Amino acid sequence: MAAERLRARVTARIGRLRIEADLDTGGGSLVLVGPNGAGKTTLLSLLLGIFPVERGRVEVGEAVLLDTAAGIDVPVEQRGIGYVPQDYALFPHLSVRENVAFAVRSDPSRRGRAASAEVVDAMLDDLGIAAHAHRRTQALSGGEKQRVALARALSVSPRALLLDEPLAALDVHSRREVRAFLSDYLRTLAIPTVVVTHDATDARLLGDRIAVLEAGRVTQTGTWEELSARPASPFVEEFVAPARSAGDAPPSRSADSA
Numbered sequence: 001m002a003a004e005r006l007r008a009r010v011t012a013r014i015g016r017l018r019i020e021a022d023l024d025t026g027g028g029s030l031v032l033v034g035p036n037g038a039g040k041t042t043l044l045s046l047l048l049g050i051f052p053v054e055r056g057r058v059e060v061g062e063a064v065l066l067d068t069a070a071g072i073d074v075p076v077e078q079r080g081i082g083y084v085p086q087d088y089a090l091f092p093h094l095s096v097r098e099n100v101a102f103a104v105r106s107d108p109s110r111r112g113r114a115a116s117a118e119v120v121d122a123m124l125d126d127l128g129i130a131a132h133a134h135r136r137t138q139a140l141s142g143g144e145k146q147r148v149a150l151a152r153a154l155s156v157s158p159r160a161l162l163l164d165e166p167l168a169a170l171d172v173h174s175r176r177e178v179r180a181f182l183s184d185y186l187r188t189l190a191i192p193t194v195v196v197t198h199d200a201t202d203a204r205l206l207g208d209r210i211a212v213l214e215a216g217r218v219t220q221t222g223t224w225e226e227l228s229a230r231p232a233s234p235f236v237e238e239f240v241a242p243a244r245s246a247g248d249a250p251p252s253r254s255a256d257s258a
């Protein structure tokens with residue numbers, strides 16, 4: 001499903017890290033990769049509005065969320081960007097339903113209690129976790145927690161979705177299963193997504209395109225096939241190498257949908 005584009009051009013200094021990055025999701029899912037400490041999580045925070053930007057512009061479709069030249073800086077709670085952090089940040093003592101309902105209740109656009117309950121039910125159904133609605137999230141598997149975190153982020157109808165290393169907390173078996181689920185599910189979303197990962201298989205299967213962030217700058221953007229054919233840096237060369245040498249890697253999401 002074609003989505004609006006999230007486009008960002010941001011310059012910022014956070015601690016010792018200088019970020020000068022350009023991102024464009026195109027009409028789909030963009031995977032963000034890069035070495036440890038390159039600034040991937042920090043860049044997501046800049047898009048969310050958590051850290052201040054010195055100069056730049058962030059837009060989703062027609063909605064301008066930041067434009068320092070025009071004095072526009074929409075506050076974090078009004079940006080409408082869904083975010084799933086690496087550790088999911090669920091309330092462990094609350095049920096699945098309560099976790100999602102909490103987000104819906106804090107949505108400024110919600111339309112009353114009955115409508116909120118409907119939204120929660122629809123999200124739990126959509127993500128296949130309705131059967132777990134009354135379980136505490138601390139009792140769930142990693143894959144189930146991931147679905148609750150997604151349900152919570154999507155329950156407020158965000159205009160874009162950011163996932164920070166969505167598979168990092170999972171063991172090898174659930175990782176494969178959750179990756180397959182996410183790859184299919186992200187395709188059904190009509191909003192742009194940015195997915196941070198360290199893993200080449202995730203990068204191939206979770207995004208239409210890949211952006212490489214090194215020392216705060218985007219050094220290459222392209223499909224998996226483009227990065228493999230012409231790696232622009234030693235990091236990219238190493239990142240794509242295992243799949244290239246295996247020769248039998250499954251097709252990327254972009255090749256799949258081409």
Ligand SMILES: Nc1ncnc2c1ncn2[C@@H]1O[C@H](COP(=O)(O)OP(=O)(O)OP(=O)(O)O)[C@@H](O)[C@H]1O
Nearest residue numbers: 014015016017034035036037038039040041042043
């Ligand atoms: N609030 C902060 N104040 C000061 N420095 C910070 C802050 N947040 C992050 N940093 C620093 O910015 C750099 C980039 O961190 P960040 O977590 O964004 O990188 P990353 O690419 O996501 O790394 P990883 O792949 O290891 O998760 C690191 O050196 C980190 O210590």
